[in-house]
Amino acid sequence: MSHQNPVDTWVSLLVKTYKTFQPKKTTLNDIWTNCGLVVRRNKEKPLLPVKLSERKRPYGRDLLLHIPVGLSDLDFYRRYEKLCWAFNAEIELEPVNGKLLIRIMDQQLQKVIPFDLPQPPTMALPVPVGYSRAGLEWLDLAAAPHFLVAGTPGSGKSNLLHCLCAALYGIADIRIIDLKRLEFSYLRQHGVTVAATEKEAARVLLDLNHEMDRRLAVLEAAGVVKVQDYDGNMPFIVCIIDELAELQDDTCHSLLNRLLRLARACGISIVAATQRPSTAIISGDSRAQFAARLCYRVADEVNSRMVLGETCSRAAYLPTVPGRAILRWDKTREVQTMFLPVAEARKRLYERCPSPPEAPGIA
Ligand SMILES: Nc1ncnc2c1ncn2[C@@H]1O[C@H](COP(=O)(O)OP(=O)(O)OP(=O)(O)O)[C@@H](O)[C@H]1O
Ligand SMILES: [Mg+2]
Incomplete structure (x- = not known):
């Protein structure tokens, strides 16, 4: 009869658990909920912002949102810094035709950029x-x-x-x-x-x-x-x-x-x-x-x-x-x-x- 060493049993159990462990991915709805961007009414299902589209951009991605009744652009502006932390990026908010565009800029900025003077835009100074x-x-x-x-x-x-x-x-x-x-x-x-x-x-x-x-x-x-x-x-x-x-x-x-x-x-x-x-x-x-x-x-x-x-x-x-x-x-x-x-x-x-x-x- 073979007796498995209890330490080995623990180790194999840990390895098994580790292999099956998947850290939960943060979804957009988690972000809205954590930032308090959710409308709760008695007994009804809570209302959350809805993603209408997502586009890749050189600086990261753009998200276009439908904002549910009961929330407004202002609620997003008020939680600006919370949203930056939640997306782990610099973000910009822009209202577009009754919808809200969130620019998620998660590219790293360079640490040293030598001075250069490209063609200036059309501005007075x-x-x-x-x-x-x-x-x-x-x-x-x-x-x-x-x-x-x-x-x-x-x-x-x-x-x-x-x-x-x-x-x-x-x-x-x-x-x-x-x-x-x-x-x-x-x-x-x-x-x-x-x-x-x-x-x-x-x-x-x-x-x-x-x-x-x-x-x-x-x-x-x-x-x-x-x-x-x-x-x-x-x-x-x-x-x-x-x-x-x-x-x-x-x-x-x-x-x-x-x-x-x-x-x-x-x-x-x-x-x-x-x-x-x-x-x-x-x-x-x-x-x-x-x-x-x-x-x-x-x-x-x-x-x-x-x-x-x-x-x-x-x-x-x-x-x-x-x-x-x-x-x-x-x-x-x-x-x-x-x-x-x-x-x-x-x-x-x-x-x-x-x-x-x-x-x-x-x-
Ligand atoms: N844009 C930059 N990119 C990379 N390095 C920089 C940049 N600006 C400054 N440094 C580095 O930081 C050092 C300090 O910069 P600077 O003298 O402009 O600081 P300061 O804010 O004027 O400081 P103080 O308040 O003491 O006058 C510079 O000597 C340079 O090495
Ligand atoms: Mg100085």
């Missing part, structure tokens, strides 16, 4: 921000003149500002306030005003205020409400501020706030980067003037919402990849900003402009 899963995202600084960039140290803010300078050089009049003093000095040799002290910063901001007043008077006299409608010569001016927190002088703050409130119509943009988006650095009212925002990884959900708005905590959960951020403008998308090391930025400028004009000193 296009700047490339970075690659989302849907392709290169451009921002029109004429339509969204003020652009706020936030993120923890080393997340990629200054690098993005170098990319913007490379894209704007020769197209707009660039003025830089770099109170960290080192990074942007190479632009001085190319005719760009770079303020490196608070005194110089105050001068730059004062000049911009004067220019704004002059332009507002010209536009008023011409009877137009924005620079794009003006026939004469009024080039775009972009003032880039690297590290807003370093700008502590009250005069600078009031000059900057005035520009944020009034400059949008007259072709003057403010692009400001900061490690600390708190109200101590930039008041709620001034922050509201930034129509476009880019938030790299931040410490927590509060900081993410401070930059991207009440409903967006996503920047707290971004991977710790330099250059990875959430762009909020016409859409809210995860992007990888392009990489342009300073040496490369300098080289590109010399190639474009070998004997550049020296920047005028700041009086």
Whole structure:
């Protein structure tokens, strides 16, 4: 008579169980139920969203849904972040003829994308921000003149500002306030005003205020409400501020706030980067003037919402990849900003402009 060792019996039982074990696949209905997207009425069968079609896309797939009576698009928007977790992807919601399209973007973003400047789209002042899963995202600084960039140290803010300078050089009049003093000095040799002290910063901001007043008077006299409608010569001016927190002088703050409130119509943009988006650095009212925002990884959900708005905590959960951020403008998308090391930025400028004009000193 053969006696099987009890350990062997257990092992064979475990192997058998393991072989037959199939992890339950999450169905769409599980997702709707887990996210609370179900209508329950007394005794009736619960109603769930119905998938009408599914299409493969380069970024993942598109799902077209019929929404049952008792639910609306708004219920999906309110559960946006839950749905992202449930699909394990970045998603976009778009109402289409009474139905709802869910764009499920589950492709990985590249970790390093070297700077390149493809043919810009037809916008008045296009700047490339970075690659989302849907392709290169451009921002029109004429339509969204003020652009706020936030993120923890080393997340990629200054690098993005170098990319913007490379894209704007020769197209707009660039003025830089770099109170960290080192990074942007190479632009001085190319005719760009770079303020490196608070005194110089105050001068730059004062000049911009004067220019704004002059332009507002010209536009008023011409009877137009924005620079794009003006026939004469009024080039775009972009003032880039690297590290807003370093700008502590009250005069600078009031000059900057005035520009944020009034400059949008007259072709003057403010692009400001900061490690600390708190109200101590930039008041709620001034922050509201930034129509476009880019938030790299931040410490927590509060900081993410401070930059991207009440409903967006996503920047707290971004991977710790330099250059990875959430762009909020016409859409809210995860992007990888392009990489342009300073040496490369300098080289590109010399190639474009070998004997550049020296920047005028700041009086
Ligand atoms: N888009 C990018 N792709 C790949 N690497 C990047 C990217 N942006 C930045 N880096 C890397 O991260 C480093 C820090 O970037 P950067 O100086 O722009 O950060 P920062 O946000 O300005 O930091 P700080 O707040 O300290 O000024 C860079 O030296 C570079 O090595
Ligand atoms: Mg920096």
